[in-house]
Amino acid sequence: MGYREVVSRRTATWAAVAVGARAPVAMAPLALVFLVREREGGYSLGALLAVAYVVGEVVGAPLLAMRMRAERARPHLAAGLAVGALGYAGLGALPQAHTAVLAALAFLAGAAPAAVPGGLRALLNSLVPERAAAQALSAESMLVFGVFAAGPAAVTALALGVAPRVPLLLAAAVMAASVAGLWLLPAGWQADESDRDGEPMLRIMARAWPVYVTGAAGMSLLALAELVLPALLEQRGLPVGLAGPLLAGFAIGSAVGAFVYGLRAWPGRLRTQSLVLMLAVNGCVAAVAVLPGTAALTTGLLCAGVLQAGVMLSRNLTLREVLPPSVLAAGYSVMYAAVGAGYAVTGALAGGLLRVVAPSTAILAGVGLTVVLTLVGTLTELRPARRVPVPVQYSGGPDAAPAGQGRPSGGLDDASPGDASPADGPPAPSPGADPTGPARHS
Template structure:
């Protein structure tokens, strides 16, 4: 399946809605900093508001995501995006409000639309053929990296060139446009509640914890690159102004990696692909901590971006295989919260270490944390499935389902991951 076959009218419409829903998310942390920076203690207040916004996302994504229903996803997403737009509008309209009130607005702006990422990804899956899902997710990844590359520059230009209140108002307008755009998309996606076998949604989602852990590890490494890089440049005697171009190179590498991953099917199981890519990204970031010259930093971060994109895509594809269709949107939302938590944890660790250690040491410590999370997630994915006890028939005889009766060897079953109670989540693409 080529990209040409994925670029349909439905996918283009989905992309327009996704930009309206996700651009505000990418702009929010920097927008709230600019909003209050001229107040006494403005930068500290801005950092707190940005943290409150992210906490809102982390809390809102799983709580609202598990309540998404395939048959009425569009109105549910519309309500969340509309409330989020109101939160952004309140921030822009009342920049001089009490900090507690601003914190409430920031929390609402983060929490209310937090399930939109998972819901929109499930909608994207529904408008492309089954064999084109990898390409569709690659397109989504390229779009996301593009948004995150454009948003900071747009916020800076609007806040400094026009008014600090304009970025959150613009974010509100974009999010409101996404609400209207939802009616260009399907009302939901095909799903059957019976595919869960009567099992509660929460239990199904919890069983996929290894994928969430490796997803958190993948974004925690991105936090290292973004948050410690300026201090590392100072340590190397390189101008801090190079941080912007270096991070732009990382974003470009990620976009390229997303495109390349979707070009073809790659050998090996998704679990194996993820392991190789995650360890390779860790190696690149370790080199960033050790290499002294600017040219090598550009090369290491660019390659890390390429590999990072592939690692994130393998996690999304693994989650899609691990969960039944009716739980997919909720699973994507939980993944969104998990990677946000990984980003926050890695950033907090790096910030704490910078006060007692060199930037290069902080990066290496963060890489170590990411490796530990990756190994934990991968070990969780390969744990053997539990055996099924014999079931007694109504006549008192033992009626057990034999693997040999259906031509499946017992040791084949033991190799399967337990994420879906024995289903193989690591089929090759």
């Protein structure tokens, strides 16, 4: 299955709206660092403001997504984008405000549109054939990574060449413009809640928590790259302006990795792919911390970006296997919150460590935290599932078992096709995925 079935006028409109919604997110952390770089506290204050922004995303994503009506999602998405634009505008208009005011505005800018990525991803799934779902996710990742390639470069150029407040004002204008584009798209998507069997949404999504943990581990590496890189460049006597191009290289590598990942089916189960790729990305980031020279920085970040794309795509595809279709929008938003939490925790750790240790040491500490999160999530996914007898129809014979035995329950193994035993029969394909495409890994 190629990418041809993903391309249409409606998906092109969706892409334009998605760029307007995601570009400010790509710009915000580095823009906040540059906004207060010359104030007392410098980089540490910028890192803490970025943490406040991401905490807003973490809080807003699940709370707002679970209140979104699938069939009438447009007003919800529009309101979130409009309020988020106001938060960005406030940050750009008040760069010398008290730290508490800036933190509150950063929190608002992160929280208000936090459910938009999950909602737009669910909307994209409704715009493409079900068999092209995996390619749609890869195409979305390429778009997002492309935005993240342009965002830091634009922030660096505008903050150093014009004024530190300009990137945030531009982010406000771009996000506000994306609101108008929503009216060129469907008002929502169909969601049949019968696949939940009456089970509460929170309980369903809680079963996927190991996927969220490994997603958080993946995003924590981006926090290290974005928030500590300027200080690392200063430590090595290199121009701070290199931060933008280097992060752009990271994002370009991620876009290439997303394209390659969507071209074919890769060997191994999704969780195995995720573990191998995560450990490789950690190795690349650790090399960035210890190897001198611009060439080593560029190579390490580029390789990390290529591998990082596979990590995030394998996590999103695993989420499609674990959750029923009716809660995928909320599940995507919880994943967004989880990766935001990983960003916030690592950013806070890095910001605190920069006060007492060298930037290279702060990066290595963040890599250690990421490895721990990765192992926790992976080992939990490997946890044996509790099995109960499969229900059979009671025929009244002496050896027949009564019907009504509950369905298997336990860890993520219940939802992963690759984990079924031979007695369980052939695995079912993930919802909306092409059974011959990248979503099939076992």
